[in-house]
Amino acid sequence: MTKAEERPVLFPKLPDVCVRCATCMAACPVSRVTPRFPGPKQAGPGAQRFRSASEASVDDWIELCTSCHLCDMVCPAGVPISELNLMAKAKYLNERGRTFRDWLLVRSDLFGELAARFSKIVNPLMKNGAVRRLLDVLLRIDRRRDLPGYEYPTFRRWFRTRPVASGASGRRKVAYFYGCFTNTNETDVGKAAVEVLEAHGLTVVVPPQRCCGIPRLGVGDLRGAMEMGGRNIDLLRPTVREGIDIVFSSTSCGLMLRHEYSRLLGLPGAEELAGHLFDICEFLLHLREEEKSAVTFRPLSMKAAYFAPCHLRSLDIGLPALELLRLIPGLDVRLLEADCCGLGGLYGFKKEKFTIAEEIGKDLTEAVDRMKPEIILTDCEGCRMQIRHLTGLRVLHPLQLLRDALPQPIAHP
Amino acid sequence: MKRFDLIVIGTGLAGLTAARTAVEMGAKVLITGRGMGALTLFGNTIDLLGEIPPETEMAEGIPRWIAAHPEHPYARTGWEGIESALADFRGLFPPPYSFAAEGKRNSLLPTGAGTMRPTYLIPATMAAGAAMTPVGTLIVGLRGFKDFQGDTVSLHLKCRGVTLSLPRYGLEGLTALALARLMDEASFRERLGEAIRRQMAGERFIGLPAVLGLRNPAVVLKTLEEITGARVFEIPMLPPSIPGTRVFHRFREELIAKGTIFLMGHPVSGANVKDGRCEGITVENPPLAAEYRADRYILATGRFLGGGLWAEMERIVEPLFRIPVFQPGGRGMWFGERFFDPEAHPIHRAGIVTDADLRPVDETGRVVLENVRAAGSILAHHQATEEKSREGIDIATGFLAAKRALAS
Numbered sequence: 001m002t003k004a005e006e007r008p009v010l011f012p013k014l015p016d017v018c019v020r021c022a023t024c025m026a027a028c029p030v031s032r033v034t035p036r037f038p039g040p041k042q043a044g045p046g047a048q049r050f051r052s053a054s055e056a057s058v059d060d061w062i063e064l065c066t067s068c069h070l071c072d073m074v075c076p077a078g079v080p081i082s083e084l085n086l087m088a089k090a091k092y093l094n095e096r097g098r099t100f101r102d103w104l105l106v107r108s109d110l111f112g113e114l115a116a117r118f119s120k121i122v123n124p125l126m127k128n129g130a131v132r133r134l135l136d137v138l139l140r141i142d143r144r145r146d147l148p149g150y151e152y153p154t155f156r157r158w159f160r161t162r163p164v165a166s167g168a169s170g171r172r173k174v175a176y177f178y179g180c181f182t183n184t185n186e187t188d189v190g191k192a193a194v195e196v197l198e199a200h201g202l203t204v205v206v207p208p209q210r211c212c213g214i215p216r217l218g219v220g221d222l223r224g225a226m227e228m229g230g231r232n233i234d235l236l237r238p239t240v241r242e243g244i245d246i247v248f249s250s251t252s253c254g255l256m257l258r259h260e261y262s263r264l265l266g267l268p269g270a271e272e273l274a275g276h277l278f279d280i281c282e283f284l285l286h287l288r289e290e291e292k293s294a295v296t297f298r299p300l301s302m303k304a305a306y307f308a309p310c311h312l313r314s315l316d317i318g319l320p321a322l323e324l325l326r327l328i329p330g331l332d333v334r335l336l337e338a339d340c341c342g343l344g345g346l347y348g349f350k351k352e353k354f355t356i357a358e359e360i361g362k363d364l365t366e367a368v369d370r371m372k373p374e375i376i377l378t379d380c381e382g383c384r385m386q387i388r389h390l391t392g393l394r395v396l397h398p399l400q401l402l403r404d405a406l407p408q409p410i411a412h413p
Numbered sequence: 414m415k416r417f418d419l420i421v422i423g424t425g426l427a428g429l430t431a432a433r434t435a436v437e438m439g440a441k442v443l444i445t446g447r448g449m450g451a452l453t454l455f456g457n458t459i460d461l462l463g464e465i466p467p468e469t470e471m472a473e474g475i476p477r478w479i480a481a482h483p484e485h486p487y488a489r490t491g492w493e494g495i496e497s498a499l500a501d502f503r504g505l506f507p508p509p510y511s512f513a514a515e516g517k518r519n520s521l522l523p524t525g526a527g528t529m530r531p532t533y534l535i536p537a538t539m540a541a542g543a544a545m546t547p548v549g550t551l552i553v554g555l556r557g558f559k560d561f562q563g564d565t566v567s568l569h570l571k572c573r574g575v576t577l578s579l580p581r582y583g584l585e586g587l588t589a590l591a592l593a594r595l596m597d598e599a600s601f602r603e604r605l606g607e608a609i610r611r612q613m614a615g616e617r618f619i620g621l622p623a624v625l626g627l628r629n630p631a632v633v634l635k636t637l638e639e640i641t642g643a644r645v646f647e648i649p650m651l652p653p654s655i656p657g658t659r660v661f662h663r664f665r666e667e668l669i670a671k672g673t674i675f676l677m678g679h680p681v682s683g684a685n686v687k688d689g690r691c692e693g694i695t696v697e698n699p700p701l702a703a704e705y706r707a708d709r710y711i712l713a714t715g716r717f718l719g720g721g722l723w724a725e726m727e728r729i730v731e732p733l734f735r736i737p738v739f740q741p742g743g744r745g746m747w748f749g750e751r752f753f754d755p756e757a758h759p760i761h762r763a764g765i766v767t768d769a770d771l772r773p774v775d776e777t778g779r780v781v782l783e784n785v786r787a788a789g790s791i792l793a794h795h796q797a798t799e800e801k802s803r804e805g806i807d808i809a810t811g812f813l814a815a816k817r818a819l820a821s
Contacts (some may be wrong), residue, residue, distance in 0.1 A: 073449075
């Protein structure tokens with residue numbers, strides 16, 4: 001593992017841009033629930049002024065930042081707050097060393113395929129009380145948190161083995177970045193994505209791809225994240241060079257691919273890739289606006305809530321999924337007035353952070369209680385897991401409902 | 414590419430007001446701000462013009478004041494314009510958490526510095542502060558909450574003060590937002606109410622820091638008043654302002670529900686200007702830059718803090734459109750002798766000069782951009798801080814800019 005000081009400085013850190021206006025303190029989900037985290041103003045630019053590459057890190061609370069980026073979004077001065085936090089976290093963990101738990105959790109892409117293949121054995125094991133207690137004690141993965149089940153065939157396998165749609169030749173191609181979770185844990189999101197894209201007159205291709213690397217950023221492993229990024233850029237470049245745009249259905253993968261590869265990690269080729277990457281709902285809206293496709297959705301009479309994931313907000317493209325959902329006749333869909341579900345990716349699975357994640361999630365639960373929807377829609381797999389856990393309601397990716405509202409519903413398992 | 418009827422640049426009170434006014438008129442609107450705007454910095458009450466003494470009705474005082482200040486942004490809106498804009502603003506906040514003026518005049522409200530400050534529209538949670546008397550008021554601070562020093566406030570206001578500690582909740586080090594969130598919990602506010610009641614010695618008014626809930630402030634107020642039997646009021650304090658955050662959330666909720674595209678977090682880095690018209694703006698989210706187009710634009714980017722104005726070595730500039738800025742003389746002339754001079758520092762007079770339609774004009778009075786209007790504190794010839802007119806200018810000019818833009 002490289003020490004922080006051996007790495008080149010990738011970007012200027014600008015704590016002095018901060019004017020201490022405290023706007024970020026009105027947005028941070030963590031400091032809103034616990035005094036253990038001093039909040040973005042103090043943890044980011046405040047503490048940064050005292051940090052030195054040659055001295056050992058003393059930021060014992062820096063791991064409590066969930067990297068939700070909400071502070072960055074509200075800052076009127078453009079301070080890269082979450083980036084300052086991330087760099088401090090990376091240094092802290094580089095010095096202290098990472099746990100086996102971190103090593104394991106960020107490799108879900110490697111183990112996922114295997115776990116999916118043996119899902120009949122793995123899934124019951126992950127629900128088994130004794131196994132969960134063991135994981136809780138040995139790995140400090142909180143046993144109160146449901147572990148996501150694995151599905152087989154994986155999305156990738158399903159896509160490869162499905163019959164090719166007839167009349168598909170000559171249509172515009174679009175590539176799909178499905179992300180690990182869709183591949184092995186929520187394959188229906190991928191199937192819905194393919195069906196909705198095809199219904200909009202597109203031919204879907206699935207280029208080879210790896211984990212985007214954002215779980216590694218979560219544990220401050222910049223080098224690991226850069227490796228994953230480099231591989232993905234190499235794998236996706238040919239698609240982009242063919243002039244094919246790539247859509248993603250996970251907003252966190254999307255943020256990583258489109259922005260962090262270049263802005264944070266400075267990876268060569270990242271900018272070329274970014275110009276061809278789109279959130280899938282953003283892409284579909286563009287198609288409709290350019291009048292290249294005009295799918296009329298059939299009515300769905302239902303009361304639905306839409307939750308905007310933090311990383312979607314960081315993409316700063318508005319709420320394209322909500323705009324699309326509003327095109328379904330009869331669907332009463334409203335935005336949940338809540339900031340951050342609290343899960344923070346792997347964060348909420350960790351025993352020492354479970355209570356914080358739960359407490360942040362409480363505000364979302366209350367917003368759900370006020371609205372009383374039948375179904376909740378959100379673009380991020382982490383948010384979906386957390387909202388299911390908190391509310392017990394049916395929680396889907398917006399694409400899954402859009403698929404159900406397609407004019408000629410395609411049968412799906 | 415989608416074309417909007419109106420793009421609003423800036424998510425402060427002026428921008429939010431402009432966006433809402435336009436949406437109410439049926440326009441397709443996009444609003445974008447590089448941050449959350451200044452509502453969390455001020456935004457506690459709605460100042461209109463603190464200079465008007467509390468004895469004078471605003472309907473009488475403001476027209477007279479406008480006559481003496483023909484260059485002021487209020488001269489563009491007139492008293493009628495201010496009135497309709499404020500009525501519109503109030504419509505966004507139905508009871509119980511509503512905004513009202515005491516007898517159509519300024520009222521004096523206690524502040525977190527222990528001073529009395531004139532203001533106009535007051536949220537329901539602060540209304541009792543205007544009626545408080547030093548004898549008969551208890552100021553309650555919370556131990557470990559650094560943004561509100563109850564002792565200082567009570568000392569200056571000449572009231573009795575207590576600092577409470579609620580050990581079970583571990584208040585030590587809590588932020589304003591964390592406290593406001595706790596207040597939304599029934600068990601917490603009931604416990605706090607009980608703790609206050611035990612400290613009371615016949616007081617009729619209770620003053621607390623302005624953290625009485627984020628979602629349900631009126632409910633928090635009601636609980637505390639029922640338990641203590643006194644009238645309870647919030648006292649505005651240091652940023653981040655919880656009352657300002659409530660206002661921001663209310664606007665955002667309403668705008669998104671009505672179909673406005675709400676962008677936040679990245680700066681507008683460029684404007685495409687052709688033949689005296691803005692054709693599009695670019696929002697920078699590295700490594701990408703997204704272009705958005707509309708028929709009309711409203712520039713509500715504030716002053717120096719919001720990034721609407723920028724101080725170069727010898728000049729104040731407007732960085733986005735390079736609109737001519739009224740200059741307060743050279744750098745040597747920008748600041749007065751003393752920081753707290755009652756007269757505003759000359760630099761605060763800098764800003765954009767407009768025609769009656771709020772379109773920016775140059776030194777000769779010629780309109781520089783046909784389809785761009787300016788609103789809020791970026792306008793020249795006001796002293797929002799000293800006059801205590803910030804929110805009034807934001808609301809009145811934001812409203813007018815949207816009305817005029819859509820009429821064009």
